[in-house]
Amino acid sequence: MANLWIAAFIALLSGAISHLAFAPYDIWPLLPLSLTVLLWLCQGASPRHASLLGLAYGFGQFALGLRWVHVSIDQFGGLPLIVSLLLMALLCLYLALYPALVMGLLSRYFSGSMISRVMAFPALWLLGEWMRGWMLTGFPWLWLGYSQTDGPLTPLIPYIGVLGLGLLISASSAALLPLLQRRWVYLGVPAVVALMAVGAYLTPPKVSEHGSLDVALVQGNIQQSMKWRPEMLWPTLLKYQDLSRPHMDADLIVWPEAAVPAPEAMVSEFLHQFERAVAFRETEVITGIISMDAQEHFYNSLLVLGPGEHDGPFSPNDPNRYHKHQLLPIGEFVPLEDWLRPLAPFFNLPMSSFSRGGFVQPNLNVANQHLTPAICYEIAFPELVRANVHDNTNLLLTVSNDAWFGDSIGPHQHMAIARMRALELGRPLLRVTNNGITAIVDLHGQILASLPQFETGVLRETVALEQAETPFREYGQRPLYFIAVTLLFLAWRWRRD
Secondary structure (H helix, E strand, C coil): CHHHHHHHHHHHHHHHHHHHHCCCCCCCCHHHHHHHHHHHHHCCCCHHHHHHHHHHHHHHHHHHHCHHHHHHHHHHCCCCHHHHHHHHHHHHHHHHHHHHHHHHHHHHHCCCCHHHHHHHHHHHHHHHHHHHCCHHHCCCCCCHHHHHCCCCCHHHHHHHHHHHHHHHHHHHHHHHHHHHCCCCHHHHHHHHHHHHHHHHHCCCCCEEEEEEEEEEEEECCCCHHHHCCHHHHHHHHHHHHHHHHHHCCCCEEECCCCCEEEEHHHCHHHHHHHHHHHHHCCCEEEEEEEEECCCCCEEEEEEEECCCCCCCCCCCCCCCEEECCCCCECCCECCCHHHHCCCCHHHHCCCCCECCCCCCCCCEEECCEEEEEEEHHHHHCHHHHHHCCCCCCCEEEEEECHHHHCCCCHHHHHHHHHHHHHHHHCCCEEEEECCCCCEEECCCCCEEEECCCCCCEEEEEEEEEEEECCHHHHHCCHHHHHHHHHHHHHHHHCCCC
16 A cells, blocks of 8 residues: 555656646647656556545646636635635546546556556547547637647647647657556657657648738736726726737737626717727727627627728627627626525626637628637647538637736746637637737747736737638547547457467
């Protein structure tokens, strides 16, 4: 038993170290090495013990990799420190169940031969990440592939996406173990070398140019503690208006998520007056806003203000508007709310009763361009964003309010996730946030310009409207599921020496 707890402690440390492979650290070799350690610890272990080791690894990874979540719980949840830490621990334990399941299944069904484990591990890990991105509305943060935003496998992203990179990283870890043990060298050496070399020589998708767009991205830097106070509504609106006024000659101005922190019925006079000024200058503005319909259903939305948009009252049914689909549990809706809301202020955060928009919605049409929007958390869901990118889509747009997470690693991870969508879908991306990171990203995932965090400012740049028709945009994640099932079938056939 003592040896088991020592192994569990090593697995916990390996998982904790693995978070350094992700933004903002980007020490990507630590991730396959940490997985190799986990596989080594699980060699010969019973399914029960292997599950415990997977649980320890996952808890270590998520406890440090998601520590930014605790910032919002601690600062805005209204809970005692011990309770907020307990909630954080429960979240990490839940997420660690997926690596625990992977290692348990690997030990239970594929422990008979090394080649069976090498084939089964990446397939099981891919299915585990897919499940984590789907169950209970999904939480795809820290998928393995996000360690490769600036890694050697980056050129593969337009072909196989972030989940496919995770398949390759886990496959390299599975092949590395027998290589280090001097077993199956003829399998391990080619696998590891090929994975690292293929990206460097892969021909990128063909890029076409479709003009340019002059954009102004407004970072208001409104303190989260002040954002939802009623007395701050008009100072907030005037601040965004004043920041935008010198840039009314741009083609497009973008404000961040919930820049207008109230339903349009409460601020309709301001919106109409500002839209008249926008129309007079022949520009257009996209702003985050809280929408409310006649049944008092609230939506986290994006609204376009510009020439000819609103001759009458504002309505959630306006054609050039987007409603967020992928809502954040607790932050935007509360499961079992009749039970949870009375327990603590944490379960009654401002605007935590949103309704859901459609999975597929029309692109926003601004400045004669088509934009695929994603609000905050949505940008982490590849298939959701992909489903809304069409042949005539010119840009990806994501708006956010990362002020919830303070000066933590969360906004940097969020930025890396957004860059991954640009690479997968072959479109430039605009990212506009309340307090950073506001940035412009090209279709190769490179940050062309950005604003410093925690500063008020406007990012003004001309964006080249380039497109690359990537295989991922065409096929998405479906080929990966076929590959995973095929690997599991072969691993099952060769599960005995």
